[in-house]
Amino acid sequence: MRGEDDNLTPQRFSPKPLVMYLVVVGLVFGLIGGSAVTALSFRIPAGMPLLIDRSRCPVCSHPIRARDNVPVFAYLWLRGRCRDCSTSIPLRYPLIELAGGAIGVVAALYPVDGIDKVSCGLALLIGLTAALIDQRTFRIPNRLTYPSAILLLLLGVVNALSTGRWTSFVATVSLAIAVLAFFIVIRLVSRGGMGLGDAKLAAVLTLGLASLGIWSVALAILASFFAGSVVGVSLMVVKRSSLRTQMPFGPFLTLGFVVTALGAGIYHL
Structure with a gap:
């Protein structure tokens, strides 16, 4: 019987016959989540309402019909153009939706059950939203990280109650606080080289994926720094940047957690 001494030890993954079912479900919900990420990554920096207003074409301002919001398939059906004004729909929209689908698959394979799996998927979708915003604006808004932290904490409470x-x-909350403190220390040492938004995002991602334990979170953070270093050095080699060039860290932070979660899922298959 599993007791409270397990702390952050993950539960056993679901039986293998259910893997394909979970992958399909994860893919569907991930695609839907990717569509939400597309809207949120635009609305949050612009200060727009998040849930009330319907999505509209940025050119003709016509509300987008429900059938035209079906992830990926609507883009293919409309041949990449607005139904009302025939303006080209940016390719990044279906690509973001596909990225959300991939995250859904990663969450489906994540070797935990129940609410922990949901928390994983939500945290990675939040990370994808933060990465897109950070890449464009070089900041990760509190409007994203604070509600996300509250949502994941509530899921954690529900999980603990059940x-x-x-x-x-x-232990999960303590680990998230420790990660937040770690990134704040890096910010102080680097004299602003690391943003507070990155620290908050790291804590949010930890809340969603801490069920695999401290070392997995540490590996995810290490992978994010490694990816950032590789890209930074590569850009300097091709003379596209210098040591003083500002580079968003949110995408690498999200990538580190996604790769770690995927690796854990594949390992436990």
Whole structure:
């Protein structure tokens, strides 16, 4: 019987006959989540309402019909053009939706069950939203990270209430606080080289994926720094940047957690 001493030890993954079912479900919900990410990554920096207003064509301002919001398939059906004004729909929209689908598959393979799996998927979709915003604006807004942290904490409370694993919940929150403090220290040492938005995003991602334990979170953070270093050095080699060139870290942070979660899922298959 699993007790509270398990802390952050992951639950066993679902039986293998269910893997394909979980992957399909994860893909569908990931595509839907990718569509939401597309809207949020535009609305949050612009200060627009997040849930009330319907999506509109940025050229003709006509509300987008429900059938034209079906992820990826609507883009193919419309041949990449607005139904009302025939303006080309940017290719990045279906690509973001496909990225969301991929995240859904990663969450489906993530070797935990129940609410922990949902938290993983939500955290990675939040990370994708933050990466897109950071890449464009060089900042990760509190309007994204604060509500996301509250949502993941609530999911953690629900999980603890349903399973009785309060020690695991406390350990997860403690780990997220430790990660936040770690990134704040890096910011102080680098004299602003690391943004507070990056620190908050790292804590949010930790809340969603801490169920695999401290070392997995540490590996995800290490992978993000490694990816950022490789890209930074590569850009300097081709003379596209210098040591003083500003580079968003949100995309690399999200990538580190996605790769770690995927690796854990593949390992436990």
